[in-house]
Amino acid sequence: MNPRLVRGSQPTSFMRQIFLFFLGISLLQTCLAPAHAQGDDVELRDTLEKAYLKWRDAMLRQDALAWAGSISRYRQTVIRNQVVSERQPFPDAVFDSPVVPPLLTGLRLLEAQAVGETAHLVYYGKIDMGQGKELVRDNLLKLKFARENGVWKYDSNRVSRMDKAPPEVLKALQDGTRPEFLDSAEFTPPGKMPPTPPLCRVPDFKAGYKLESFGYQTTLSANGSSYEPVQDGLNQQILIGGLVKGRNEVTLFIKPVPRPEGEKPVLQIRVYLVPDDPAKPSREVLRWAAPESGVPEKVTLPIEVK
Numbered sequence: 001m002n003p004r005l006v007r008g009s010q011p012t013s014f015m016r017q018i019f020l021f022f023l024g025i026s027l028l029q030t031c032l033a034p035a036h037a038q039g040d041d042v043e044l045r046d047t048l049e050k051a052y053l054k055w056r057d058a059m060l061r062q063d064a065l066a067w068a069g070s071i072s073r074y075r076q077t078v079i080r081n082q083v084v085s086e087r088q089p090f091p092d093a094v095f096d097s098p099v100v101p102p103l104l105t106g107l108r109l110l111e112a113q114a115v116g117e118t119a120h121l122v123y124y125g126k127i128d129m130g131q132g133k134e135l136v137r138d139n140l141l142k143l144k145f146a147r148e149n150g151v152w153k154y155d156s157n158r159v160s161r162m163d164k165a166p167p168e169v170l171k172a173l174q175d176g177t178r179p180e181f182l183d184s185a186e187f188t189p190p191g192k193m194p195p196t197p198p199l200c201r202v203p204d205f206k207a208g209y210k211l212e213s214f215g216y217q218t219t220l221s222a223n224g225s226s227y228e229p230v231q232d233g234l235n236q237q238i239l240i241g242g243l244v245k246g247r248n249e250v251t252l253f254i255k256p257v258p259r260p261e262g263e264k265p266v267l268q269i270r271v272y273l274v275p276d277d278p279a280k281p282s283r284e285v286l287r288w289a290a291p292e293s294g295v296p297e298k299v300t301l302p303i304e305v306k
Contacts, residue, residue, distance in 0.1 A: 045112040047152055048121050049104060052143050055154035062095040072146040072155040074196045081200040081225070085240050087276065100130030107141065111182050116191030119145045119152065122182065124173050127159060138162055138170075146193045155193075198224050203242025205305060206274040208282070209250070210236040215265025216295070217257050222250040231257055243273065243285070248303040250286070254295050267295060271303060 223241030
């Protein structure tokens with residue numbers, strides 16, 4: 001289903017830039033391979049750059065129809081669901097950001113690659129997102145694309161910061177050496193896009209959760225959405241679809257995993273209402289911890305909100 005312009009529906013403050021750099025910022029600390037030819041596909045590069053610039057133009061003009069037509073169905077749906085879950089207006093909130101999609105002028109292309117129905121462009125250079133000249137530094141920019149009905153559409157992008165990369169990595173990049181990390185899984189298009197999630201409901205309340213899972217691999221599911229499994233870690237984020245007045249529920253799928261000797265497993269979840277006013281505290285509506293006697297493979301936890 002293509003969720004084009006579901007107006008009147010209503011994400012966190014991070015949504016102000018999640019639609020631009022959706023996957024966030026990562027730190028690159030890798031080595032380089034010996035220099036060899038780039039081997040980028042000129043025709044593919046031209047096609048993908050045109051797709052990106054089409055999306056960029058829609059963002060700058062705040063043209064909701066053009067934005068919906070230039071971005072992948074998967075990313076459009078993910079963004080819509082996050083905006084709605086934040087009780088913000090969609091699609092208006094998509095354009096509420098101080099971040100400017102960067103121009104590609106002056107950036108050096110490291111790779112243009114397509115695998116199956118996915119592709120990417122990877123650049124190196126000064127990436128200007130309108131954050132002030134003193135903050136414009138040499139970094140990596142990866143643009144991701146998806147092919148739908150034979151047409152390449154922009155999906156998302158990612159900036160990899162280089163300020164703490166090993167000196168030899170920076171020197172080699174500056175000298176024009178092709179980096180070895182381009183052959184890694186992280187810099188290889190996956191070949192297939194994730195399934196497009198269903199459109200989530202418009203919630204009565206913005207809600208979040210905090211899941212601690214040590215000694216277990218735990219997957220949370222709620223409102224038709226499943227989240228990435230948490231194993232020996234902590235995950236805290238907004239609940240897609242939020243909460244409504246009356247009965248709600250979340251489901252945990254649990255698999256025990258080995259723990260270091262002497263360390264006890266821990267599994268607990270908190271669900272809380274997030275007020276629209278950031279000055280006000282959140283209100284807990286669910287707290288559950290796994291009993292020491294053990295946990296089932298699946299547990300469904302009801303939440304009543306008045």
